[in-house]
Amino acid sequence: MRSIITFLRRDARHFQIFFLAGFLAYGIAVLQWDAEWQRYLILFGTCLAVQTLFIRWKKLPWHSIKSAMVTGLGMSLLLKAGAPWVLALGAAVAITSKFLFRIDGKHVFNPGNLGIAAAILLTGQAWVSPGQWGSGATLVFLVGAAGCMVVLRVGRIDTSLAFLGAFAALDFARQVIYLGWEPEVWLHRMTNGALLLFTFFMITDPMTTPKAQGARIGWSIAIAVLAFLLGWKYWVNATPIWALLIVSAITPMLDRIWKGEAFRWLKSSDQAHLSVKSSPQVPSPLR
Amino acid sequence: MKTTLLLALALMAQQASAFCGFYIAKADATLFNDRSEIILVRDGQRTILTMSNDFKGDVKDFALIVPVPTVLQRDDIKVVERRVFDALDAYSSPRLVEYYDENPCQRWLYAEAAEMDMSAAPRTTSAMRREEKAAKDKGVTIEARYTVGEYDILILSAKESTGLKDWLIENGYRIPQTAHEVLDPYIKSNLKFFVVKVNLQQLSASGYNTLRPIQIRFESHKFMLPIRLGMANSNGSQDMIVHAFTRTGRVECVNYRTVKVPTDRNIPLFVKQRFGPFYKDLFARAHRREGRNTVFLEYAWNVTPSFNGMKCDPCVGPPPMPMEFEQAGADWSQQGAPTFYTRLHVRYARDQFPQDLVFQVTPNTEHFQARYVLTHPAKGELTCSEGQDYLEQLYYRRHRELEELNALTGWNVEKHRDYANEVKGRMSPGQLRKMEAPLGFPLKRPGGPSAPLMIAIVAGIALALLMIRDRSQLGAA
Incomplete structure (x- = not known):
């Protein structure tokens, strides 16, 4: 048990993989989703395969395969399609984009986000189901708690809070203050599982958020405002996904204006830990 | 007023x-x-x-x-x-x-x-x-x-x-x-x-x-x-x-x-x-x-x-x-x-x-x-040994149908136990002995392992693999 905790704490992606898999399990076991093993396998498999190709080609460290796992799981939770090739396309676009759309040594788009958008826009045969999570109290607690653990470890809690805060405030202003709905209407909207998952597991990807904290907060608020406007004016569903895609395009610009330290999945102490020949029994320096 | x-x-x-x-x-x-x-x-x-x-x-x-x-x-x-x-x-x-x-x-x-x-x-x-x-x-x-x-x-x-x-x-x-x-x-x-x-x-x-x-x-x-x-x-x-x-x-x-x-x-x-x-x-x-x-x-x-x-x-x-x-x-x-x-x-x-x-x-x-599916039993003589085995399966199947009915609707199925038991009346004494009065009924629906079990297995394997990978990296680096 202790070794599992040590293992999870070594890399934030371990937490992400653990929790995303947990949500998938929750969806199938509790929320009665169809267990579409074929879909999960295609998404997950394609992500790993494409990542492997790039690792070989670009001689990257093997631990980057974990990022592909996160993407694969995240897409399994969100993307649905009528044909297997659409899923494979989405997953391939997601991983490839990390290596093709690069500015200043950083990839521009959140891989899962771009993969989903590409599958929907390019084929017209894919969709996301924002309603599949419902607004169950247990889920809210689970996603919130798990999400906090992950983002705190990654250090991107500011992104989550700024986005959710801004989005919730705008929606409250419209639904409750202006339209006059009861607060529970607003609460029902805010406890949507898909929104929370987006808040804690997609927007927080440290590789595609701006490096400087101030820029990051502004960027998150911009996503919230855009998501709110798209939903209100154009009645678009799953708006945060589209808002993130659009706002991500300006991330490199924000990085040039506001400098910050680039994020690395393994902290320098971990890197050193990896580079020194040490026995696996050595406790994690993070403790 | x-x-x-x-x-x-x-x-x-x-x-x-x-x-x-x-x-x-x-x-x-x-x-x-x-x-x-x-x-x-x-x-x-x-x-x-x-x-x-x-x-x-x-x-x-x-x-x-x-x-x-x-x-x-x-x-x-x-x-x-x-x-x-x-x-x-x-x-x-x-x-x-x-x-x-x-x-x-x-x-x-x-x-x-x-x-x-x-x-x-x-x-x-x-x-x-x-x-x-x-x-x-x-x-x-x-x-x-x-x-x-x-x-x-x-x-x-x-x-x-x-x-x-x-x-x-x-x-x-x-x-x-x-x-x-x-x-x-x-x-x-x-x-x-x-x-x-x-x-x-x-x-x-x-x-x-x-x-x-x-x-x-x-x-x-x-x-x-x-x-x-x-x-x-x-x-x-x-x-x-x-x-x-x-x-x-x-x-x-x-x-x-x-x-x-x-x-x-x-x-x-x-x-x-x-x-x-x-x-x-x-x-x-x-x-x-x-x-x-x-x-x-x-x-x-x-x-x-x-x-x-x-x-x-x-x-x-x-x-x-x-x-x-x-x-x-x-x-x-x-x-x-x-x-x-x-x-x-x-x-x-x-x-x-x-x-x-x-x-x-x-x-x-x-x-x-x-x-929703109703399955009528076979008609005619069922005295051959395949027929007797069939009756045994039918007996268990009817129990499963009753359990399913209870699970789906909450109806009390106790009063319908005869629905399964009547099948026994058509079994030969030999077949009944073979059944050896089971203590319980197989309640599980036939089919593959349940989804939660599958998930637990897959998650377990994935976690184990990751840990092995991580440790071997630490060792090899």
Whole structure:
């Protein structure tokens, strides 16, 4: 048990993989989703395969395969399609984009986000189901708690809070203050599982958020405002996904204006830990 | 006076059950409307909404108010025949299918049958002017006024809910006291109000005894059903069946979960006579289990007239005819363009459904039907050894059917134990000894491992692999 905790704490992606898999399990076991093993396998498999190709080609460290796992799981939770090739396309676009759309040594788009958008826009045969999570109290607690653990470890809690805060405030202003709905209407909207998952597991990807904290907060608020406007004016569903895609395009610009330290999945102490020949029994320096 | 008021409120509580709007009565009539049906066609930005109801009171008391996104034109409003709903309902209802076991001692016979049991005063111009002036004073504008079929229709827009409420009350519509709470958000969302009353003259001239469904069409981004108005002063739950048609695929709810009703279950033969109550209880149980806040999928099928695949399996009613699609509003279907049919069933109550239902059209063309299976035992002599083994399996199968029935509906199956035990009467003493009076019955449904188990296994393997990988990296680096 202790070794599992040590293992999870070594890399934030371990937490992400653990929790995303947990949500998938929750969806199938509790929320009665169809267990579409074929879909999960295609998404997950394609992500790993494409990542492997790039690792070989670009001689990257093997631990980057974990990022592909996160993407694969995240897409399994969100993307649905009528044909297997659409899923494979989405997953391939997601991983490839990390290596093709690069500015200043950083990839521009959140891989899962771009993969989903590409599958929907390019084929017209894919969709996301924002309603599949419902607004169950247990889920809210689970996603919130798990999400906090992950983002705190990654250090991107500011992104989550700024986005959710801004989005919730705008929606409250419209639904409750202006339209006059009861607060529970607003609460029902805010406890949507898909929104929370987006808040804690997609927007927080440290590789595609701006490096400087101030820029990051502004960027998150911009996503919230855009998501709110798209939903209100154009009645678009799953708006945060589209808002993130659009706002991500300006991330490199924000990085040039506001400098910050680039994020690395393994902290320098971990890197050193990896580079020194040490026995696996050595406790994690993070403790 | 006080007594009268209390009485009125009590009556209103009964009346306020309707789909998009609430029925509002002009007199103390006893209304009953626990199930409404909607045909919802979505084609691009175009929505065609057909509303049917089982209004049982005096027709002169019938009134309906539905928020709509635009001022509807005369051509946007139609009255359609009730039989469109009947045809759709008959076709897409949950179904019971019968199979016959082959006799292992003889040649086998096969038959399939299906059963379906799911029935489920002319106004003067001066009066109009007075009405309009009074309306204007209250911030209510009568945008349009039509007589369509047996209905008098007004399209109202309002500046604020109190004015609208007062206007409705002054014009003889009794509306719930709490209605303004929901009217306000609709007014501010720039919605108009489609208000319907029965034109008694037209009704008697038409020769119809019942009120026909009303169909409206409009262009809007908004793809939703405003159910909140119907719940304005009702604490009870209401049922709504939505027959949705699109060009691409299934319709699903965006702000509530869309869940499939349990399907393809083997149930005891005696359910045949009580399939209606069976499905009713099954639905109630599924509704409770899912937290009372889900939308249920009962049917999803490609119904394109030119579609060569199976139209249903089994069909409980003839597939809809092109003319019926046309009447339903899916007018593209007649040209042979793809048409997908989704049947949704939602049981909603105020506390669990704070938001109106919002939908989306998906490209999901996966077929689904609510289907329950009866399997008749083999007929004839079963004295051969295969026949005796068959009887043993039949015995266990019947136990499983009883357990399934209990799990689906909550019915007490203890009194039906004979259903399984009678099979023993046909077994030879030798076969009975072989069975050795089992202590328990195999309750698990046949099939692969359960989903949670699979997940646990996969997650365990993944975690173990990751840990190994991580450790080997630490060692190798």
